[in-house]
Amino acid sequence: MDRCGIIRGISGPVIKAESKVPTRLYEVVRVGKEGLLGEVIRIRGSFVDVQVYEDTTGLRVGEPVVFSGELLSVELGPGVLGTVLDGIGRPLSRIGAEDGIFLKRGFAAPTVPRDLKWKFVPLMQEGQEFFPGDVYGVMVDVGGFQHKLMIPPMAKPGKVAWIAAEGEYKAEDLLFESTQGLSLCCVQKWNVRVSRPFKERLPFNEPLITGQRILDTLFPVALGGASVVPGGFGTGKTVTQQSLAKWCNADIIIYIGCGERGNEMTEVLEEFPHLKDPRTGKALMDRMILIANTSNMPVAAREASIYLGMTLAEYFRDMGNNVAIMADSTSRWAEALREISGRLEEMPGEEGYPAYLSSRLSQYYERAGRVKVLCSDEREGSITVINAVSPPGGDFSEPVTQASLRLSGAFWALDKSLAQKRHFPSINWHLSYTLYEHSLSDYFNRKLGAQWSELVLWLRELLEDEKKLEELVQIVGRDALEELDRWKLHLAWLVKSFYLQQNAFDDKDAFCPLEKQKLLLEFFKEMDCKVVDKVKEGVLFSQIQRIPIQMWLEEMRKLQVEEMQTKKHEYITALDRELDSLEVIRS
Numbered sequence: 001m002d003r004c005g006i007i008r009g010i011s012g013p014v015i016k017a018e019s020k021v022p023t024r025l026y027e028v029v030r031v032g033k034e035g036l037l038g039e040v041i042r043i044r045g046s047f048v049d050v051q052v053y054e055d056t057t058g059l060r061v062g063e064p065v066v067f068s069g070e071l072l073s074v075e076l077g078p079g080v081l082g083t084v085l086d087g088i089g090r091p092l093s094r095i096g097a098e099d100g101i102f103l104k105r106g107f108a109a110p111t112v113p114r115d116l117k118w119k120f121v122p123l124m125q126e127g128q129e130f131f132p133g134d135v136y137g138v139m140v141d142v143g144g145f146q147h148k149l150m151i152p153p154m155a156k157p158g159k160v161a162w163i164a165a166e167g168e169y170k171a172e173d174l175l176f177e178s179t180q181g182l183s184l185c186c187v188q189k190w191n192v193r194v195s196r197p198f199k200e201r202l203p204f205n206e207p208l209i210t211g212q213r214i215l216d217t218l219f220p221v222a223l224g225g226a227s228v229v230p231g232g233f234g235t236g237k238t239v240t241q242q243s244l245a246k247w248c249n250a251d252i253i254i255y256i257g258c259g260e261r262g263n264e265m266t267e268v269l270e271e272f273p274h275l276k277d278p279r280t281g282k283a284l285m286d287r288m289i290l291i292a293n294t295s296n297m298p299v300a301a302r303e304a305s306i307y308l309g310m311t312l313a314e315y316f317r318d319m320g321n322n323v324a325i326m327a328d329s330t331s332r333w334a335e336a337l338r339e340i341s342g343r344l345e346e347m348p349g350e351e352g353y354p355a356y357l358s359s360r361l362s363q364y365y366e367r368a369g370r371v372k373v374l375c376s377d378e379r380e381g382s383i384t385v386i387n388a389v390s391p392p393g394g395d396f397s398e399p400v401t402q403a404s405l406r407l408s409g410a411f412w413a414l415d416k417s418l419a420q421k422r423h424f425p426s427i428n429w430h431l432s433y434t435l436y437e438h439s440l441s442d443y444f445n446r447k448l449g450a451q452w453s454e455l456v457l458w459l460r461e462l463l464e465d466e467k468k469l470e471e472l473v474q475i476v477g478r479d480a481l482e483e484l485d486r487w488k489l490h491l492a493w494l495v496k497s498f499y500l501q502q503n504a505f506d507d508k509d510a511f512c513p514l515e516k517q518k519l520l521l522e523f524f525k526e527m528d529c530k531v532v533d534k535v536k537e538g539v540l541f542s543q544i545q546r547i548p549i550q551m552w553l554e555e556m557r558k559l560q561v562e563e564m565q566t567k568k569h570e571y572i573t574a575l576d577r578e579l580d581s582l583e584v585i586r587s
C-alpha cells in the first residue's frame with residue numbers, strides 16, 4: 001500500500017483524493033474499499049481529481065485510493081473478437097452468467113480470456129531478424145479468423161532466440177523470446193488514449209461499400225475516412241449504423257453503443273449473434289466487437305468507451321484489416337464529457353460543453369485513416385469512422401454536430417420530415433455531402449466503368465431539377481407544368497421511392513451491391529431518354545402514367561444482380577412496346 005492516498009471529496013463520478021506520492025495524469029486508480037476503477041484527470045499539488053468508471057454510491061470520504069502507476073490500457077489478443085465489452089474493456093459476454101444481471105462494483109476481469117486455448121502457428125524461425133509490428137505467428141481465433149500475433153510497436157528490432165512450436169496455447173503461455181530478452185505471450189497491452197504508431201498515411205483510394213444505395217451512389221465514404229450521421233429523435237441513426245455494421249465490406253466491425261437506451265443495445269445484442277455474415281456465411285459476430293455502455297451505466301466509462309473501441313480498431317488495423325468503427329452516439333459521449341467537466345467546475349464553453357470538446361473529438365477522429373502499418377513488409381490497413389450524432393431538436397448548428405462536421409469527410413444528414421413520411425434511410429440528399437468523391441472516382445471507373453460518373457451526375461441533376469420544379473409548383477400549381485416537367489417530377493418520385501429508399505428490414509432490399517445500383521440507375525436513365533423522346537413526339541404524361549413502371553421497379557429492387565441483368569433487358573423491351581402503342585395526342 002505504498003502508492004496510496006485518501007478520499008477527501010466525492011461528487012458523483014468524480015472524487016477528490018489526497019495523494020502521498022507523486023501521481024501522473026491518466027494514471028489508473030483503485031478507489032475505496034471495493035477498489036472501483038478510476039483514472040486521474042486533474043492534479044493540483046498533492047490533490048488529484050479522479051473520474052471513476054463505476055457507480056460511486058456509498059463511497060465515503062476517508063476511504064483509501066491506490067495508484068497503480070499504469071495508464072488506462074486494454075488487453076489486445078485472441079478471444080476479443082465476437083465478444084461484448086463494457087466501456088473499460090471488461091468482457092460482459094463472459095461474466096454475466098455467474099454474477100447476475102449487473103456487474104459487481106470493483107469487478108475486474110481480463111479482456112483476453114485466461115481459460116481458453118488457441119491454435120498457434122509460428123511464422124518465424126530462430127535466428128530470424130524482426131522489426132516492430134512484424135508477425136511472428138498466427139492464432140486461430142473465433143470463426144477461424146487468422147489472428148496475427150505482432151511484435152509490439154515499441155519493441156526494439158532484434159533476432160528470434162526461441163519460438164513456440166505449433167500447438168494449442170493459453171493467453172499467458174510464452175510464445176516468443178528474442179536474443180535481447182523480449183518475451184511475448186499472445187496478450188499485448190496498450191494505453192487507450194494513445195494512438196498506435198504506423199509507418200505512413202496513405203491517400204484514400206477505395207470506398208467503404210455499404211450496400212445502401214443513397215450512400216454508395218451519392219455520398220460514399222472512403223476506406224479510412226470518417227462520416228457523421230446526425231439526426232433528431234427517431235430519424236433512423238441506430239438503424240442506419242446497424243445496417244452498415246451488418247452489410248459494409250469492412251473486415252472487422254467495432255460497434256460502440258455509447259449512452260444509448262438499454263433496450264436499443266438489447267436489440268443489437270439479441271439480433272447480431274444470430275445474423276449471418278453475407279460475405280462468408282459465418283456468424284456476423286465473428287468479425288465484430290460490441291462495446292456496450294448504455295445510458296444507465298457509469299458516465300465516466302462512456303467517456304472512455306470510444307478510446308477503447310479505437311484502440312481495438314487500431315490493433316486489428318495493424319494486422320492488415322479494414323476496420324469500421326461505429327459509435328452511437330457522439331452526443332451522449334459529449335454529454336459525459338460535459339458532466340465530468342461540470343463536476344470539475346471547469347469554465348463551460350458553448351452550450352455547457354467544455355472548451356476542449358473539439359480537441360477531444362479530433363483526438364478520436366484523427367486516429368481514423370488508411371495507413372501503411374508498422375512492420376518490415378508492406379502491410380496496409382484502415383479505420384473508417386461512422387459516428388451518429390443526436391443533436392437536440394435536430395438542430396445541426398449545435399456544437400457536437402458542428403465539431404464532428406469539421407472533422408469528417410462525409411455528412412449524412414438525417415431528415416425528420418423524410419422519417420415522418422417513412423422515407424428510410426431518411427438521408428437528405430440536398431443537405432448531405434461527401435468530400436471523398438474525387439479520391440474515389442478512379443475506383444468507381446475501374447469497377448463500374450466510365451458511365452458510372454455520368455449516371456451519378458444524371459441522378460444529382462434530376463434531384464436538383466426536382467427541387468426547382470417543386471418550388472415552381474408551389475407558385476403556379478402542378479397543372480400549369482409542361483408535360484416534360486410533369487414527367488421529370490414523376491421520375492424523381494420513382495427514383496426516391498425505388499432507389500433512394502431502402503428497407504433495412506427486408507432481406508432482399510437491405511443490401512444492394514454496386515453492380516445492381518448501376519443496373520438500376522441505367523434502367524432509370526434509359527427509361528427517361530425513351531419517355532422524353534415520346535413526350536416530345538406528342539404523347540401525354542397521363543398516358544405514360546398508365547405504364548406499370550412502379551410494378552417493374554418494385555420487382556427489380558428485390559432481384560439478385562444476375563437476375564437483374566435479364567430482367568432489366570425484359571423491362572426495357574416491355575417499355576418500348578408500351579411506348580410504341582401510345583397514340584400521339586398533342587401535335
Ligand SMILES: Nc1ncnc2c1ncn2[C@@H]1O[C@H](COP(=O)(O)OP(=O)(O)OP(=O)(O)O)[C@@H](O)[C@H]1O
Nearest residue numbers: 232233234235236237238239424425502503504505
Ligand atoms: N432503413 C430503414 N428501413 C426501415 N425502417 C427504418 C430505417 N431506418 C429507420 N427506420 C425506422 O425508424 C425507426 C427509428 O429508427 P432509429 O431507432 O434508428 O432512430 P434513432 O434516430 O436512432 O432514434 P433515437 O433518437 O431514439 O436514438 C425504426 O424503428 C424503424 O422503424
